[in-house]
Amino acid sequence: MKKFAQDFKVTGNTRLNKRHFILELQAPVPLPEILPGQFVQVLVHNSPSTFLRRPFSIHFVDYAKNTLSLLVQVKGEGSRHMGMLNPGDKLNLVYPLGNSFSLPSAGKLLLVGGGAGVAPLMFMGDVLNKKGVRPDFLLGFRSADEVSQVDEYSRYGKVYLSTDDGSMGEKGFVTQNPVICQSPLPYDRIFCCGPDAMMHAVAKLAAGKGVACEVSLENYMACGYGVCLCCITPTDKGNERVCIEGPVFETSRLQW
Amino acid sequence: MKKFAQDFKVTGNTRLNKRHFILELQAPVPLPEILPGQFVQVLVHNSPSTFLRRPFSIHFVDYAKNTLSLLVQVKGEGSRHMGMLNPGDKLNLVYPLGNSFSLPSAGKLLLVGGGAGVAPLMFMGDVLNKKGVRPDFLLGFRSADEVSQVDEYSRYGKVYLSTDDGSMGEKGFVTQNPVICQSPLPYDRIFCCGPDAMMHAVAKLAAGKGVACEVSLENYMACGYGVCLCCITPTDKGNERVCIEGPVFETSRLQW
Amino acid sequence: MQFKNPVTTASGCFGYGEEFKDFYDLGLLGGIFVKAVTGSNRDGNKYPRMAETPSGMLNSVGLQNKGVDHFCSSIYPRLKDFNTQVIVNVSGSTIEEYVKVAERINELEGIHAIELNISCPNVKEGGMAFGVVPATATEVTKAVREVYKKVLMVKLSPNVTNISEMAKAVADGGADVLTLINTLLGMAIDAETQKPVISTITGGLSGPAIKPIALRMVWQVFRAVKLPIVGLGGIMNATDAIEFMLAGASVVQVGTANFIDPMVCPKIIDGINDYLDRHNIAAAQDIIGALKVC
Amino acid sequence: MQFKNPVTTASGCFGYGEEFKDFYDLGLLGGIFVKAVTGSNRDGNKYPRMAETPSGMLNSVGLQNKGVDHFCSSIYPRLKDFNTQVIVNVSGSTIEEYVKVAERINELEGIHAIELNISCPNVKEGGMAFGVVPATATEVTKAVREVYKKVLMVKLSPNVTNISEMAKAVADGGADVLTLINTLLGMAIDAETQKPVISTITGGLSGPAIKPIALRMVWQVFRAVKLPIVGLGGIMNATDAIEFMLAGASVVQVGTANFIDPMVCPKIIDGINDYLDRHNIAAAQDIIGALKVC
């Protein structure tokens, strides 16, 4: 699959809440086909303390506007700088990177996301809808003030909410949400992206109930395109590269 | 003399021509007394390739507006970034640094500047005027399109111009300008700031005609406040620090 | 051995080249130094394997590769028709392992040179141990020289008191070309968790941070030993590459920079040509060791 | 010997302290390591003496100072009442010179320690030569130990294959404290003029670029030798300082960072206190060598 390193133009920077914002980025040439679960490597110019690129999942693709969006959580220097970008600014991306979620054209699917890990699920919902599948979403947030975009997700499927403090939706971790606690679990496949602990918990729960599960890992990356071997995770085939063989893995294959 | 490291606010960025611009910077607290010939050390944030501060002469001080100005020539990354600053942006300065030109309260004085080296002469003219002295200016530029601020200098004294290509004023180096070629030279003291070659030529000419001469050196600096010993120049007292004992030196003392 | 231009890619920073086909035509490159190959399969070190540092990074990959048999049977066939020089980075833990790998690579018609990696700081036994003691460096070079009939490059470790002495040691062992430098041994700590950032605690420092050290070593070795030098360490652009050539490198390698900009090598090739034009210099080789020191 | 806090300033990056009085009260500092003092006047190296590098700088000052007599008669009287520890960095080209300087400084009541600089890369004879060979390092330390009765610190060069071995060598010579690291030998070239940037061609690399190497060396020496360590190399902020302490440094020095921000030392002192509060740690010394390696 051909990959590109190009200057995108910032066409929008929308703050969702204190720690999260969405960057809309317009490509300089028509976008190639992009798959849900793929990511980009962002070059954070103008930041003396960010030497390497920063990986971010593709949150949404709008081929008509020729844009892709990133949902970014402010963590350190790199994400902080990205948050200060204004429409018209340039941002260099290497893309599209990684494999993708599997894309069933039938079946009952549950998309589970937590925090900034919800990022790839919007695009996933869109693509599934286009294939004629309406998934359910189970989204976890810290608290009500971080819950956002529920309306947008609702367009693609039914949304279940959890918050750590119970200020909106169910209280507690996503794995405590009734929708995922049902037995038998009425889903054919779970797709999960979020903090490591959450992905482990969901994977375990799914395995216990005999439901297939895919997770999108967020290992530290140097290159993002398979040449440095820094991002590996142990699988049934030995150490595999999260940036090439992943970021999406069938949890049954992982030894984490 | 007390020194400060403070965030200034950009209140103006005026382009003079392709390679030069003037930054007006407002201090966060009332400015201390500043002397002509002194300089600041600028921290160029947001530039991954500028690690050290960049020294710039103080071009003008407006105590009423609580601002100081820098006249900057674009050379590399640091000056390029400074040129992109907008009103409201912050710029961290260490100031006021270095000694100053001598400030005679009488006599016929000639202020000679070339290129960005004219920078400190505007402030010098202002301070001399306040002491009741109207100096003459001899300013050298590459060509007519780099000649600027002649009206401003004219407020403080008579202005003689040279351009390398003769497109305005006299053709050739400042040392070929009739005003400085007179014999005997009707000045009590010459103050010079500009490219190394120009300062050498002016110093030699002045020495030949028995006129005292001060130059402002632009050596490479790491600290700017006397502690690294990187900026030295050999003088009659051994290696002296250009950032503390200078940047202004009586040419008779220099062994350059 | 001919390189069509002096810009090549550093081992461990370009995989086996294939991933970069997605970005540009590999035929543009002077050469490709592929990832380390060892006697048998190695899983490499545990995750996390990298840390970002000021103008650089630490890595501790630990020579992950599937071994020389797999290289010859499965990887070589995909590389052999690349329209550029492919050089194999040969690693090991014992002299026997180096020799075994070199012997096997010697059989591969399309490979005209190996780069003996006696400088990897990220494996417990072997690796760097061979590259910091002159006598052992001579010994391993000699042993490989006996079985390897084509161009033998040896990649030196910068983690030494006297780089010229090491260069002489491998020259004595029969090296044809010297590559310098490999990574400097460094460490990163996460102050919040109070733990090392990478699993092996220490790792190899690369990137622009090390460029001044690499340049100095290239210059020292250029004056001490009369062998061609492949220079690297922190090259990010054409100016950096030219500096290494002025210091004495005949060819340069670009490593970490490939992670920041996958298009960096073609850009460096263009930039060197611009520089030569601008300075009226006929060919890149005219600037090798041309530093004006007076 | 007591420091009121672990933040001190590195030799050659803080003059004799006086210039910083224009910025803040020197009494805030844990200590000040003043510029190198040699046996007699030295003009130092020719201009240019510095080059900017990625996240760092090269310097080649070459121990410019007016000699120990001038230090004792003219500088010491101005330093002796600073409300902080003042440590003199003692340099030389011969063992005799080191001994002579140490003897003179020993007489100064207000100075409780010297730092023996056997690691300056910027002078032809002496300096680093003493710091890269274990036997000579032991010898010079021993000689100074005989005449110097207070706290003897020895500052090590990072330009060695085995830093622990050097640390042991000076410990054997009688050092009380180890300072590490001095600068790494580097080089900068101006591609346009094709000349070296600094007059001595090579110079000493400092700043954040070298932090990973410095941290690694502190950690290695902490485990190898049971002497207190003064750690430095690229410390720019409180987090960096804490990393050095976790790796094993009892005290840190801040060098190049003083050029970027003259207020950096007070900020680091505050930052360390914030960190200790936030992590519920009673005192800075509780994090010395507390790196969690499991």
Ligand SMILES: Cc1cc2nc3c(=O)[nH]c(=O)nc-3n(C[C@H](O)[C@H](O)[C@H](O)COP(=O)(O)OP(=O)(O)OC[C@H]3O[C@@H](n4cnc5c(N)ncnc54)[C@H](O)[C@@H]3O)c2cc1C
């Ligand atoms: C394939 C992939 C997809 C990702 N998608 C998204 C996304 O859609 N939205 C989003 O907000 N974040 C995403 N991340 C995480 C994102 O890359 C990091 O948050 C970002 O790199 C931090 O950069 P920084 O400069 O802001 O912080 P830094 O200063 O680099 O680090 C701040 C903190 O974040 C941690 N951190 C740094 N890099 C990573 C990383 N790669 N993974 C996890 N933690 C890290 C550090 O340990 C540190 O504690 C993704 C990561 C990967 C590998």
Ligand SMILES: Cc1cc2nc3c(=O)[nH]c(=O)nc-3n(C[C@H](O)[C@H](O)[C@H](O)COP(=O)(O)OP(=O)(O)OC[C@H]3O[C@@H](n4cnc5c(N)ncnc54)[C@H](O)[C@@H]3O)c2cc1C
């Ligand atoms: C006391 C003093 C006062 C100065 N006043 C002014 C002023 O009023 N206006 C102005 O435009 N410039 C002035 N300079 C020069 C200015 O500091 C440099 O042009 C600037 O630091 C270049 O930074 P850069 O990042 O743009 O370029 P860099 O990328 O650092 O360098 C670009 C080119 O400029 C040269 N250069 C870098 N630093 C210096 C320096 N300190 N002196 C001379 N050449 C240098 C380099 O060799 C290189 O060729 C002054 C310098 C000193 C020491």
Ligand SMILES: Cc1cc2nc3c(=O)[nH]c(=O)nc-3n(C[C@H](O)[C@H](O)[C@H](O)COP(=O)(O)O)c2cc1C
């Ligand atoms: C992730 C990574 C992996 C590396 N793997 C190898 C290797 O397998 N063999 C080798 O000789 N050098 C290896 N190196 C060292 C590089 O080839 C190179 O010597 C070093 O990174 C300095 O160059 P640079 O600053 O341009 O990256 C590796 C470097 C990195 C960053």
Ligand SMILES: Cc1cc2nc3c(=O)[nH]c(=O)nc-3n(C[C@H](O)[C@H](O)[C@H](O)COP(=O)(O)O)c2cc1C
């Ligand atoms: C300009 C300059 C001058 C220095 N002079 C000395 C010196 O006289 N004696 C000494 O032991 N170290 C000297 N050093 C080395 C520093 O003390 C310190 O070891 C080194 O810079 C690494 O620390 P840093 O990265 O915090 O600067 C000097 C460093 C610089 C940058």
Ligand code: FES
């Ligand atoms: S990040 Fe380099 S191989 Fe995955």
Ligand code: FES
């Ligand atoms: S620039 Fe540091 S002493 Fe002058």
